[in-house]
Each structure stands twice: as structure tokens, then as C-alpha cells.
Amino acid sequence: MAQISITFARGARRVTGSNFLVTVVDGARTTRILIDCGLTQGEQFCDPTNGETFTYDPTEIGAVFFTHAHADHIGLFPKLVKEGFKGRAYATAPTRDLMPVMLEDSVSLMRSEATRCGTDVPYVMDDVVHALKMLTDIPYGETVTVGDARVTLLNAGHILGSALVQIDAGGKRVVFTGDLGRVPSILAPDRDVPEGVDVLVTESVYGNRTHASVSDSEQELAAAVQRSYQEQGTLLIPAFSLERTQIILAALDRMMTEGTLPKVPVYMDSPLAAKVTDIYRAYPAFLRPEVRERLERGDDPFSFPTLRVTVNTESSHLIDVAPSPKIVIAGAGMSHGGRIRHHEQKYLPLKNTTLLLVGYQVAGSLGRRLKDGRKEVAIDGVKVKVRARVAAIGGFSAHADRDDIVGFVEAVKPRRVFVVLGETEAATFLAQRISGFLGLPTDVPQEGETYEL
Numbered sequence: 001m002a003q004i005s006i007t008f009a010r011g012a013r014r015v016t017g018s019n020f021l022v023t024v025v026d027g028a029r030t031t032r033i034l035i036d037c038g039l040t041q042g043e044q045f046c047d048p049t050n051g052e053t054f055t056y057d058p059t060e061i062g063a064v065f066f067t068h069a070h071a072d073h074i075g076l077f078p079k080l081v082k083e084g085f086k087g088r089a090y091a092t093a094p095t096r097d098l099m100p101v102m103l104e105d106s107v108s109l110m111r112s113e114a115t116r117c118g119t120d121v122p123y124v125m126d127d128v129v130h131a132l133k134m135l136t137d138i139p140y141g142e143t144v145t146v147g148d149a150r151v152t153l154l155n156a157g158h159i160l161g162s163a164l165v166q167i168d169a170g171g172k173r174v175v176f177t178g179d180l181g182r183v184p185s186i187l188a189p190d191r192d193v194p195e196g197v198d199v200l201v202t203e204s205v206y207g208n209r210t211h212a213s214v215s216d217s218e219q220e221l222a223a224a225v226q227r228s229y230q231e232q233g234t235l236l237i238p239a240f241s242l243e244r245t246q247i248i249l250a251a252l253d254r255m256m257t258e259g260t261l262p263k264v265p266v267y268m269d270s271p272l273a274a275k276v277t278d279i280y281r282a283y284p285a286f287l288r289p290e291v292r293e294r295l296e297r298g299d300d301p302f303s304f305p306t307l308r309v310t311v312n313t314e315s316s317h318l319i320d321v322a323p324s325p326k327i328v329i330a331g332a333g334m335s336h337g338g339r340i341r342h343h344e345q346k347y348l349p350l351k352n353t354t355l356l357l358v359g360y361q362v363a364g365s366l367g368r369r370l371k372d373g374r375k376e377v378a379i380d381g382v383k384v385k386v387r388a389r390v391a392a393i394g395g396f397s398a399h400a401d402r403d404d405i406v407g408f409v410e411a412v413k414p415r416r417v418f419v420v421l422g423e424t425e426a427a428t429f430l431a432q433r434i435s436g437f438l439g440l441p442t443d444v445p446q447e448g449e450t451y452e453l
């Protein structure tokens with residue numbers, strides 16, 4: 001019988017940098033499969049960890065399976081290819097389409113960060129082009145054979161095209177959640193529950209917290225819009241271009257159509273989010289039935305009359321001279337790069353600004369410092385006084401929360417659990433819940449550790 005092991009190369013005891021290696025040894029033959037190859041993201045894209053050599057030999061990897069197209073799951077793939085990976089890479093069709101857009105954005109963010117930090121970039125656009133040629137799309141439920149392993153993608157319910165990776169090898173079934181969607185989800189269809197699982201490797205971003213409901217969060221969003229409207233101020237929403245922006249657009253669309261919100265001009269200042277939203281429109285079958293139906297009858301759920309999409313830098317600067325009240329949605333979601341920083345420089349010193357954080361803010365990021373209540377921050381070398389109101393809405397998350405993950409583990413009924421992709425506190429809290437409530441052996445691995453299964 002073949003022997004199977006998991007190496008937690010990165011993405012253990014941290015939220016980002018998803019990168020796990022499954023090794024199957026059958027006599028003289030060894031099969032190596034990677035699950036994700038993501039960027040580590042903190043305050044800077046040029047986080048030195050992204051430049052480090054991989055702890056495994058890229059030339060020996062047979063295949064890579066991507067759980068979804070967020071940069072912390074795909075962003076080091078071009079480096080893997082640059083350093084000799086010659087196998088195949090697999091993802092769902094939406095993920096395959098999102099990857100060029102997301103990787104191109106990573107390249108430009110890394111380039112500007114590297115100039116600032118005086119470091120080397122891990123890869124350039126040519127590497128991205130080369131890497132994308134190795135990508136094949138597979139539907140949910142179809143099995144791919146790689147050496148002595150059989151691999152199947154299932155719906156993870158997190159973002160458009162997100163997948164659970166199920167690996168059958170050595171008589172065992174191992175499932176990686178990637179990022180696990182919540183139930184009910186917001187835009188993606190509800191996640192699958194894999195069966196007959198021996199080992200589950202679960203994320204834990206919100207492993208020690210629970211989310212507010214989506215409807216409560218919509219009320220909070222509405223209240224922030226109303227307040228900005230009354231104060232004739234600016235509502236700044238830093239948002240991840242992939243999924244969170246579409247969730248916010250869909251919520252604004254619904255409330256403006258219902259007439260529960262004033263018709264405030266909304267600027268989506270993100271060419272990346274615009275491209276991503278187009279990919280959402282191209283894959284109605286990968287969205288919740290009610291969203292799919294709207295798209296299919298030509299009623300765009302991501303657009304409304306007061307929405308303006310700015311794609312070039314000039315029109316981005318024109319937002320500043322547009323009269324308030326106004327809403328500005330821009331990336332990056334944790335303010336570690338992108339156009340939001342320019343708007344933050346201008347609007348954070350103003351009392352009638354509300355900065356609304358709608359996503360996870362990783363430790364060390366500008367977004368996290370603002371969330372923690374700093375009264376002065378440095379943005380691109382400029383000291384900025386924070387007089388704006390800073391508010392956070394947790395309920396738009398596309399991740400399962402603590403109780404939801406425990407419920408998922410209970411439904412999957414694995415024999416053993418590993419908790420990854422969360423800060424140490426969240427991961428250990430979740431692991432205690434899983435072992436305490438469900439009586440399952442649960443580990444919180446350290447980066448670099450290998451476990452024989």
C-alpha cells in the first residue's frame with residue numbers, strides 16, 4: 001500500500017500563503033501534488049517570504065490544483081514555473097479565467113512595492129504568461145489521475161469557481177477546504193459536503209469568531225450610506241476586487257432598487273474589479289440560483305444607474321473633484337496597495353468621511369492599523385491624520401465562521417483534522433472546538449512540518 005504524507009509548506013498558523021504538498025510513495029515511485037501556491041500577504045507584497053526558495057523541488061512536482069483565484073492561493077505559481085515546475089496545473093473554468101487577471105495585478109503591485117522596498121520581484125509578466133499555458137480547467141466532480149493519486153474538485157462555496165480538493169491515494173481520502181464558504185453563501189452556490197473523508201485540512205480564518213448575518217450587515221451598510229449622505233461626506237470602502245466587491249455591488253443594487261437607499265453616486269475605482277465582475281457575468285451557472293436567474297433574464301445584479309466604473313488613472317483622480325456625498329469602492333481590500341491608498345490619503349483627514357472595512361484585515365496591514373484605531377498612519381511615505389470614522393462590517397465575509405466550520409467538520413465526519421490558514425489564536429481555538437465538541441484528533445501544524453497519514 002502506498003504511503004501518503006502532507007507537508008504544510010506555508011499557510012500554517014497564518015491566513016495567507018496557502019501552499020500544501022501531498023506526497024504519495026509507492027515502492028520506487030513518488031507522486032507529488034501541490035494544493036495552491038499562494039502569496040504571503042501582510043503589510044507589503046514584497047514580504048521577504050515570497051522571495052524565499054521553495055522548501056520542495058519545483059521540478060519534482062507532478063501537478064498543482066488551485067482551490068480558487070485569490071492571490072494568497074495562486075500568487076506564487078509563476079515563481080514555481082520559473083523555478084522549474086513542468087507538470088500540469090488544474091482549476092475550475094472560472095478560476096482559470098480569473099487567474100490571468102489576478103496574477104497581472106499581483107505583478108504590478110509587487111513591482112511598485114519592490115521599487116519602494118528596494119527588493120527583487122519574485123517573477124515578472126513573462127513568467128505569468130508562461131505559467132498560464134500550463135493551466136487546464138476541470139469541472140466539479142471530474143477526477144484527474146496524477147501518478148498514484150486521483151484528484152477531484154468539489155464546490156467550496158467561497159467565491160466564483162472555488163473548490164475543495166479531494167485526493168484519493170494510498171487507500172485514504174484527503175480533502176483540503178482551501179477557503180471554505182459559509183452557508184447560506186452570498187453569491188456562490190452552497191458548498192458541497194464530501195463523503196468518506198479520512199483526513200480533512202480545514203481553513204480557520206474566522207476560527208474563533210462568528211459573523212453577523214448578511215441582512216444585519218446590509219443594514220449596517222445602509223446606515224453608513226445614510227450617514228455619509230446626511231453629512232455630505234465620502235464613504236470609502238476598501239474591498240477585495242474578487243468576490244467582496246461583487247457582494248457590495250449586489251447589496252447596493254438591491255437596496256437602491258428597493259428604494260431603501262438614497263441614490264448616491266458610487267465610484268468603483270478598480271479596473272481589476274471591473275474585469276473580475278465581467279467574469280462573474282460570464283459564469284451564471286457558478287452563482288446562486290437567484291443571482292443566476294437575474295443574469296439570465298438580463299437584469300444585471302452588479303450594476304445600477306448611479307454606478308460609475310473608472311478604469312484609468314485620470315478618471316480615478318476625477319473622483320476627488322466630484323461633489324460629496326459619494327461612495328468610493330477601491331482595492332486593495334487591506335489597503336496594502338492599489339488606488340484606495342490615494343483616496344485614503346485625501347479623505348481620512350476629513351471628519352465627514354467614513355472608512356468602512358468589509359473584509360479581513362491581516363495583522364500588519366494598513367487596514368488592520370486603521371481598524372485598531374490609529375489616529376495617524378503613514379501612506380506611501382506621507383503622514384496622514386485619521387479624523388474619519390472607521391467602521392467594520394464582518395457579515396459580508398465569504399468564509400465560514402467558527403460554528404459553521406465546526407458544523408461542516410461534523411457533517412464531513414473525517415477521522416482526523418488539520419487546521420490551517422488562520423492566525424495561531426484562531427487556528428488553535430478552532431482545533432480545541434473540533435477535538436472538544438466532535439472528539440476528533442486535531443492538529444495545528446507548524447509551517448514546514450510533515451505528517452504521515
Ligand SMILES: [Zn+2]
Nearest residue numbers: 068070158179
Ligand atoms: Zn479566498
